[in-house]
Amino acid sequence: MENDVIIGLEIHVQLNRLQSKMFCGCSTAYHSSEPNTHTCPVCLGLPGSLPVLNKKAVEYGIKVGLALNCQIEEETLFYRKNYYYPDLPKGFQISQYDYPLATKGRIMIRGDDGAERNIRINRAHMEEDPGRLVHAGTIDKAKYTMVDYNRCGMPLLEVVTEPDLHSPKEARAFLDKLKSILEYLDVFDGSLEGSMRVDANISLKGGDRSEVKNISGFKGVEKALSYEITRQKNLQRRNIKVVQETRHFDEIRNITVSIRSKVGAHDYRYFPECDLVPLRIASWVPAVKAQLPELPDAKRERFVKQYGMTDDHAKSLTSEIKVANFYEAVAAKAPPKLTAVWVADVLKGELNYRDQGIDRFSPEHMVEIVNMLSADKITEDGAVEIIRTLLDKGGSPQEIVKDRGLGKAEDEAVVKAVKEAVAEAPAAVADYKAGGQKALNYIVGLVMKKTRGKADPGEVHRLVKAEVDKL
Amino acid sequence: MNMLSQLKDHLLANSSEEYLSKLFEKVENSRLNAFTTLAKESALARAREFDRKPWGGLMAGVPIAIKECISTRGIESNCSSRILKGYVPPYDAHVIERLKAEGAVIMGKTNMDEFAMGTSTETSCFGPTRNPWDLNCVPGGSSGGSAACVAGGEAPCALGSDTGGSVRCPASFCGIVGLKPTYGLVSRFGLIAYANSLEQIGPLTTNVEDTALLMEVIAGHDWRDSTSAEKGSYLPGIKDGVKGLKIGIPKEYFGEGVDPQVEKSVWDAISTLEGLGASWREVSLPHTKYALAAYYVIAMSEASSNLARFDGLRYGLRVGEDKDWHTTFSEIRSQGFGPEVKRRILLGTYALSAGYYGRYYLKALKVRTLIKDDFLKAFKDVDIVAGPTMPIPAFRIGERINDPLSLYLADVFTVPINLAGVPAISVPCGFADRLPIGLQLIGKHFDEATVLRAAHAFEEATPFHEKRPEVV
Numbered sequence: 018m019e020n021d022v023i024i025g026l027e028i029h030v031q032l033n034r035l036q037s038k039m040f041c042g043c044s045t046a047y048h049s050s051e052p053n054t055h056t057c058p059v060c061l062g063l064p065g066s067l068p069v070l071n072k073k074a075v076e077y078g079i080k081v082g083l084a085l086n087c088q089i090e091e092e093t094l095f096y097r098k099n100y101y102y103p104d105l106p107k108g109f110q111i112s113q114y115d116y117p118l119a120t121k122g123r124i125m126i127r128g129d130d131g132a133e134r135n136i137r138i139n140r141a142h143m144e145e146d147p148g149r150l151v152h153a154g155t156i157d158k159a160k161y162t163m164v165d166y167n168r169c170g171m172p173l174l175e176v177v178t179e180p181d182l183h184s185p186k187e188a189r190a191f192l193d194k195l196k197s198i199l200e201y202l203d204v205f206d207g208s209l210e211g212s213m214r215v216d217a218n219i220s221l222k223g224g225d226r227s228e229v230k231n232i233s234g235f236k237g238v239e240k241a242l243s244y245e246i247t248r249q250k251n252l253q254r255r256n257i258k259v260v261q262e263t264r265h266f267d268e269i270r271n272i273t274v275s276i277r278s279k280v281g282a283h284d285y286r287y288f289p290e291c292d293l294v295p296l297r298i299a300s301w302v303p304a305v306k307a308q309l310p311e312l313p314d315a316k317r318e319r320f321v322k323q324y325g326m327t328d329d330h331a332k333s334l335t336s337e338i339k340v341a342n343f344y345e346a347v348a349a350k351a352p353p354k355l356t357a358v359w360v361a362d363v364l365k366g367e368l369n370y371r372d373q374g375i376d377r378f379s380p381e382h383m384v385e386i387v388n389m390l391s392a393d394k395i396t397e398d399g400a401v402e403i404i405r406t407l408l409d410k411g412g413s414p415q416e417i418v419k420d421r422g423l424g425k426a427e428d429e430a431v432v433k434a435v436k437e438a439v440a441e442a443p444a445a446v447a448d449y450k451a452g453g454q455k456a457l458n459y460i461v462g463l464v465m466k467k468t469r470g471k472a473d474p475g476e477v478h479r480l481v482k483a484e485v486d487k488l
Numbered sequence: 489m490n491m492l493s494q495l496k497d498h499l500l501a502n503s504s505e506e507y508l509s510k511l512f513e514k515v516e517n518s519r520l521n522a523f524t525t526l527a528k529e530s531a532l533a534r535a536r537e538f539d540r541k542p543w544g545g546l547m548a549g550v551p552i553a554i555k556e557c558i559s560t561r562g563i564e565s566n567c568s569s570r571i572l573k574g575y576v577p578p579y580d581a582h583v584i585e586r587l588k589a590e591g592a593v594i595m596g597k598t599n600m601d602e603f604a605m606g607t608s609t610e611t612s613c614f615g616p617t618r619n620p621w622d623l624n625c626v627p628g629g630s631s632g633g634s635a636a637c638v639a640g641g642e643a644p645c646a647l648g649s650d651t652g653g654s655v656r657c658p659a660s661f662c663g664i665v666g667l668k669p670t671y672g673l674v675s676r677f678g679l680i681a682y683a684n685s686l687e688q689i690g691p692l693t694t695n696v697e698d699t700a701l702l703m704e705v706i707a708g709h710d711w712r713d714s715t716s717a718e719k720g721s722y723l724p725g726i727k728d729g730v731k732g733l734k735i736g737i738p739k740e741y742f743g744e745g746v747d748p749q750v751e752k753s754v755w756d757a758i759s760t761l762e763g764l765g766a767s768w769r770e771v772s773l774p775h776t777k778y779a780l781a782a783y784y785v786i787a788m789s790e791a792s793s794n795l796a797r798f799d800g801l802r803y804g805l806r807v808g809e810d811k812d813w814h815t816t817f818s819e820i821r822s823q824g825f826g827p828e829v830k831r832r833i834l835l836g837t838y839a840l841s842a843g844y845y846g847r848y849y850l851k852a853l854k855v856r857t858l859i860k861d862d863f864l865k866a867f868k869d870v871d872i873v874a875g876p877t878m879p880i881p882a883f884r885i886g887e888r889i890n891d892p893l894s895l896y897l898a899d900v901f902t903v904p905i906n907l908a909g910v911p912a913i914s915v916p917c918g919f920a921d922r923l924p925i926g927l928q929l930i931g932k933h934f935d936e937a938t939v940l941r942a943a944h945a946f947e948e949a950t951p952f953h954e955k956r957p958e959v960v
Contacts, residue, residue: 058577058578058579061802062797063577063578063579063803064559064565064567064572064575064577064680064681064797064798064803065557065558065559065565065577065581065676065677065678065679065680065681066677066678067676067677067712067713067714068714069711069712069714070714097793099792099793099796099840101796101799101817103799103801103813106797106801106802107796107797108793108795108796108797108798108799109793109796162813164801284841284842286792286793286837286840286841286842286845288789288793288840288845288849291684291685291715291790292684292713292714292715293714294714294715
């Protein structure tokens, strides 16, 4: 039945790794700033101001287009999208319409049936972000609304898929993959508020579609879509026609509500933005292509080949660029296959449980842990305990092993030296047995001499005492 | 002291403050209504400073009047519209920066048709400007204030803007020189847009050499305007004459609708140029008859979008008590814009609407290409094209204001030039009774030098520019 669900997504991605806005020199680092402090005549749309295109933004756009396997157009054009809203200071948004930057791409995801499948990308085009409305209190009770233009003019890339997705879970998988690619390209920081916003089109086979607008957060997308499927199915069951409309996702109540739009269908009166000249971008492509990093799919394939890990582990380790880099840093100094298992299956799980990122964990510590495991010095349970302790309390793997006695077997050389020393010093043993605690120190000294000081004195003391007590 | 070069010497030898004070006195007693905002205090302060310690520059100490739609830091720039009353730009337009860098003194702002939408300077919220040659006549538009103050001796020179003839028309009606530069030659940064794919800032002066001088100052590349180009050289070759120059006379620019006195003056002007060693031949600009329709579709479409930002939220007019956004916004716009501006916004919105876009806007763009091709073809055989600037001399105030179509028709010879993006100058070439007539000389893209050279040769050979109106 799920195949009767048809979903298409429009994703607005802030290219927030850029230093300056789309059409002016204002800084993009506004996220923790006072309202209306990152503005100028251009992004405020003051009379007489003109846009100047950020070349780097176009390069980033091409980069994303190439990574989404798109065709980069020979020439690209900017258009004006005309509509009135207080967060839009010019009364139009500079966007693209005909001749977008990139068309006809694809992203591979794992579908609900477990098989890998391509989701087609219709287009990716560039536009500027509007400002932000801030309501005093809740939206329906606010006496007034304030506008913050800091976000105005932020470079956006809108990625539009074909209606190739068939469930909320697949939509989620698609978004995860897209985010992964964007972070690989270093054009996007998903941790910033509002950095990715999604419009979802959804219909049941044979029915009209509804559009749920401006959902932030991937969990939100899944919830909104699930709600819409249930709502549309219920309507169908009662023989009520699904009407084509725009809906809003209420994050608090987890439902979608119809936006009683003032105009039936929006007429944005697109026409070319004459203040910007047409861009011939075909010639830019080779240089941008040369800068493209290894992308998730390619890295995953290489991990299987180079490190001999399973495809599942490779997928898990390459879904986030930070995890992939962490893995490779550890695998350079520890057995790669064992590292794959421990990073993918254990460390990632522990981090997820704590809602923490991989940057919380030191690759050096992971090297030590994997190497101890590999040398059979600690047990698997011990390794898990070390990881948990490091995450919850800090410290170093060595200390934790010592403090908690997680060492699986003592060094044979030390054990041998202890046995020899005890045998060589019957007098000291006798003294000890007679109550002379200090006599043990003599034996410890002998052991230290035999091991040329390499053994841990405390550990040796423990071993000597155990050996003597056995006598 | 007719020329700016002479004025500069005069200011150095005498007092810039005294000269400027006299101008302000004249403005304050004027019946022209050419100025809207006077920057008296800052201008006089700058003149005093100049007198104390004169500086250099192409415009050293020279006062200049600026059209209301060009942004001036600290001086209200309201496009003669109620909706922008009180708006003081926090930045200077590129041309203002250039003028200041070359030592000029900004006198104030001049009246215009509201948002440059008009041919008569009657749609201004400040009331109409009067023609110094006949106070009952319009000065032309939309840069009527700039033309009238220069013709009336209230300012030695001025800047206007030309979207469909707005510099050349008032230059023609007021008997002075006005140039519309090649699209892209003068940065539009700071020019409050009416139709951004058509308009250029241009000088209004009493003689051709001053226009060339001003072009040396304001032309040139500005990174803040993505359509802007490098400047050429305008003053050095200006006196080289017209010997061997080939002039094209478009047959479509004569005949029906053209005032006989205008037609005669223009033919006399062509004879004069011939006498100076130029030759002429007939050329055809076959798509001229579609130019007006295409122009108005494009200009109004762009205007409907360019004027969308005026919602009273951040600057400009605020009406009564704030209600919800949609109501407040609608009230501000309905009270802030005049009827001509509303008409153009409505028509432009219509032309861009789904279903009509192809029929109007797209078709107009195609016509625009054909008109440009007409000129490119003509320029294969000739160096410049000559004809009347306006088909008629200045008309009476109120005569046409209620008949927009007849006003639009008056732009028939000026709008094709904006559609093609080529440069054109209007120079005085005669009088119809007491009202001046303008000769329009049109050049190839970025060939202002040839246009200025021909205009200068004509001016040298004729007395028309020397006549000044007697204004009370």
